Amino acid sequence: MFIATTLAGCGGGSSSGGNESGNTTRSDFGLYVTDNGTDTTPFSVTLTKNGTMIVAHNENVDGSIPIALTGFTVVSSKTEAIDHEFYVYDTSRTQKFTGNISIPHTGGNLGEVLPFQFSVSELDINISDLFVYYPTEDIPNDHSLLNKNYIQYDGYASYEYLGDRRFTIRHHLTGCEVTSIASNSGLSNPEQSHYDIKVLSSNCETDAHSTGLLSVTQNPFGYILSASIQIKDKLIGFGGLAID
Secondary structure, three states: OOOOOOOOOEOOOOOOOOOEOOEOOOOOOEEEEEOOOOOOOOEEEEEOOOOEEEEEEEEEEOOOEEEEEEEEEEOOOOOOOEEEEEEEEEOOOOOEEEEEEEEOOOOOOOOOEEEEEEEEHHHOEEEEEEEEEEEEOOOOOOHHHHOOOOEOOOOOEEEEEEEOOEEEEEEOOOOEEEEEEEEEOOOOEOOEEEEEEEEEEEOOOOOOOOEEEEEEEEEOOEEEEEEEEEOOOOEEEEEEEEEO
């Protein structure tokens, strides 16, 4: 059973994206969600117009042990079916599992119902159900917000803007240095600018699933930039404030 779920930043019409430096684009980006009628959404997929997909799953195993999994992956930039293997992690980011997702048809209009299959064999998760498709607003981002002096208060990571939407995050706990380019994801809304992250280079090992998201949010003191980059076996995070 599916029930429509209201999510912040959803609604409006889907629009086609052209090519942008650093990434090709899809025209069917949006949010796919399924809801079992409870206060939580047990399964959701966010598909950006640049082909980055974020899958989240929450459920109780045997009615007692909560499972919360999140995974980043990169899918084809073309509007087509998705049949994809990727990594999902628990909320502590210490356990990694292989997941599979299959969507025989992507795209569509607001509220279109789509079938899907999702499985994580190690956890005996096998779901076959329906999605509701929600196009995103695709509000253009103000790229100048990337060019600010963002400081993470604990000093565990640093952010350096290189120009032309390129930036480097140095994660001092893991020793990883990742240089990436930010491209419009199609997920932005009036409160937040959301970007796809394409990894350009790193001193830590990357793979075909290496990607991430970056968000810029205005607050009363200035701007907050948060980034999560998934490389092969590590999650590189940064969260910093720039005083305006």
